[in-house]
Amino acid sequence: MLAQSKPVMVETVLSMQHLIEVKELDTVELALNVTLPSTSGATNMITVTATSQADSEIKASTAVQIVALENIITPPEGWVSNITIGPESSLSGGIATGTVIVSGNIENVDFRGGTLSGLNEAGEIQGTLGGTIFNNSKVRGSIQDVLLAPNTSITGGILKKTIIGDSLEPALLEDLTVMSGSNLDNVIIGPNVEIAKNVTLGTGVEFVLPGVGINKDGKMISSQTGFLNRIRIKNQRHANGVKLTTVQVEELQIEEQLFVDTKHVGQSAEILIVAYHKTVTKTTSYMRVGKNWKVWNGEIARLEAATPYEALAERMTIPIFEGDLSGLPGDFTVYSGYRLETEQSIVFNGESPLKFAVKSKE
Numbered sequence: 001m002l003a004q005s006k007p008v009m010v011e012t013v014l015s016m017q018h019l020i021e022v023k024e025l026d027t028v029e030l031a032l033n034v035t036l037p038s039t040s041g042a043t044n045m046i047t048v049t050a051t052s053q054a055d056s057e058i059k060a061s062t063a064v065q066i067v068a069l070e071n072i073i074t075p076p077e078g079w080v081s082n083i084t085i086g087p088e089s090s091l092s093g094g095i096a097t098g099t100v101i102v103s104g105n106i107e108n109v110d111f112r113g114g115t116l117s118g119l120n121e122a123g124e125i126q127g128t129l130g131g132t133i134f135n136n137s138k139v140r141g142s143i144q145d146v147l148l149a150p151n152t153s154i155t156g157g158i159l160k161k162t163i164i165g166d167s168l169e170p171a172l173l174e175d176l177t178v179m180s181g182s183n184l185d186n187v188i189i190g191p192n193v194e195i196a197k198n199v200t201l202g203t204g205v206e207f208v209l210p211g212v213g214i215n216k217d218g219k220m221i222s223s224q225t226g227f228l229n230r231i232r233i234k235n236q237r238h239a240n241g242v243k244l245t246t247v248q249v250e251e252l253q254i255e256e257q258l259f260v261d262t263k264h265v266g267q268s269a270e271i272l273i274v275a276y277h278k279t280v281t282k283t284t285s286y287m288r289v290g291k292n293w294k295v296w297n298g299e300i301a302r303l304e305a306a307t308p309y310e311a312l313a314e315r316m317t318i319p320i321f322e323g324d325l326s327g328l329p330g331d332f333t334v335y336s337g338y339r340l341e342t343e344q345s346i347v348f349n350g351e352s353p354l355k356f357a358v359k360s361k362e
Contacts, residue, residue, distance in 0.1 A: 021053075081113070087126060102127030102146070110134045111143065111157070118146035125162060129154070135176065142179070148187070163187060167204055168237055191226055191259055204237065208259055209352035211337060216344040218300070225337075226259035227349035231356055243357045246326040254320040256336045256354060260312050261347070268341040269312050270305035272348065273320055279330040288320070300346075305339070312338065320354070329360040 052058035082098035085091050090105040097113040100106075103120045108131035116135075118127025130149030135141065135157025144160035150169035160179045165171035165186035172188045180196040186204035189195070208226040215221050231238040232253040238244070244252075273288040274296060287296040288306040296303065306318075318336050333355050337348025 085127070102129075104128070105130060105149075106133075107131035107149070108133070110136055111141065112137050114139055114141045116141070116143045116146070119144075125164070159184075165204070168232075168235055170204055170206065170237075188228060206239075208257075209349070211347050211352075212350035213345055213347045214300075221345060223347045224261040225264065225347050227336075227352060228257040228259075229349075229352070229354040230255040230257060231354070238356070240352075241355045243359060245359050246329065246361050249325040249358050251323075252325050253322045254334065254354065254356075256318040256320060256334075256349065258316040258318060258338075260314055260316060262314075264312050264338075264340065264347070265314050266311045269309050269338040270341070271307040271309065271318055271338050272303060272336065272346065273306045273318070274303070274335045275320075276333045277328060277330050278333075303339075309338070325358055329358045331355070331357045 050060045078094045080091065080094060080096050080100075083091070083096065083100055085100070085102040085104045085106060087103045090107070091102070091109060092106075093108050095110045095112055096106070096116065097111075099114055100111070100116040102116070102118050103126040105128045106116075107129070109129075111134065114137070118125050118129075120126045125145050125147060127145075128147040128149055129143070130152050133143070133152065133154045135143055135154065137157055140158060142158040142160045143154065143163075145162050146164075148154075148163065148165040148171035150166040152165065152171040153174065154171060154176065155174045156176055158177050158179055159173070160182055162183045163171075163178075163185070167186050170186040170188050172190050173193050174190040175192045177194045178184065178196060178199050180198045182196075183200040183202060184205050185202040187206075189205065189207045191208060195201075206228060208228045211223045211225045211227050213221040213223040229240045230253075231240065231242060232255075233244070233248050234251050275286045275288070275293070277284045277286065285296045285298055286293045287304055288294075289304045290306065294304070320334060320336060333353050335348050335350065335353050337346060337350075339346045
């Protein structure tokens with residue numbers, strides 16, 4: 001016999017029967033048609049009770065919680081065209097063409113249409129893009145007026161109007177053009193991004209900057225590896241060159257993101273990290289060896305590795321420091337990069353080192 005909680009309409013697929021007989025030690029599949037609440041996230045409980053015909057006092061029950069989830073759209077055959085994504089809906093994966101209007105969420109999509117916009121009818125930006133977004137439009141289609149989820153990446157095509165990323169984990173832009181009159185906030189300008197005139201670079205915009213190289217003979221060589229400095233304190237992102245208090249640096253996290261030169265991807269290398277600490281009276285040079293820091297005399301031949309890598313990846317994050325620096329006031333300049341095993345050449349952030357200062361206690 002079937003029991004149900006009041007908020008949920010339930011009927012068995014045996015529409016004219018309310019009693020289902022189950023033989024001893026047997027099982028039966030019970031299918032239910034359920035009308036869910038219209039509000040996303042709302043829940044109802046369905047209880048199924050089995051009663052012994054021989055003894056009505058013998059019962060066994062089980063409860064199933066039903067949750068009304070967002071409408072998640074999976075494109076049929078991988079394609080959607082001229083679609084509107086509502087505030088409580090999501091599009092995940094596939095290829096989108098034509099005009100795409102989003103007030104909900106889109107993630108991991110290959111856009112090949114004319115316009116992808118996150119602007120609703122009221123003129124508010126509601127649509128959010130996430131994951132990996134490609135713009136492979138052949139008709140100069142644009143992505144415009146969108147919010148970007150943490151760690152989103154957009155590759156290719158055209159960006160227009162207002163693009164707003166996450167303040168702690170900004171979106172990465174690569175191989176694209178930002179049109180004149182656009183406004184960017186909380187994004188990383190990565191490799192091969194063309195920014196037109198009259199583009200407003202707002203809060204939290206950072207740039208991947210080119211590194212430099214030194215060959216085994218000590219001569220400067222060109223490099224296509226890009227570097228991005230990352231300074232974090234208690235879920236807050238800080239710009240390179242920031243001045244911090246001793247209280248702030250009690251929980252300091254420093255990283256360097258590498259966009260490795262395609263010629264070096266897959267090669268064996270050693271990660272190198274050097275830090276200069278300058279106070280009023282002296283400057284001390286350190287190198288990171290494993291998880292420890294050692295004083296370095298400045299000679300390249302005596303520069304030890306922080307971490308060996310069998311194969312460099314296309315994208316890498318180098319952890320530099322995490323902990324408390326409140327006992328070391330002064331100015332810090334940090335260089336990081338890698339030394340190729342075969343060539344013994346060094347590629348590092350020589351023109352854009354990571355810099356910050358720790359203020360003395362007053």
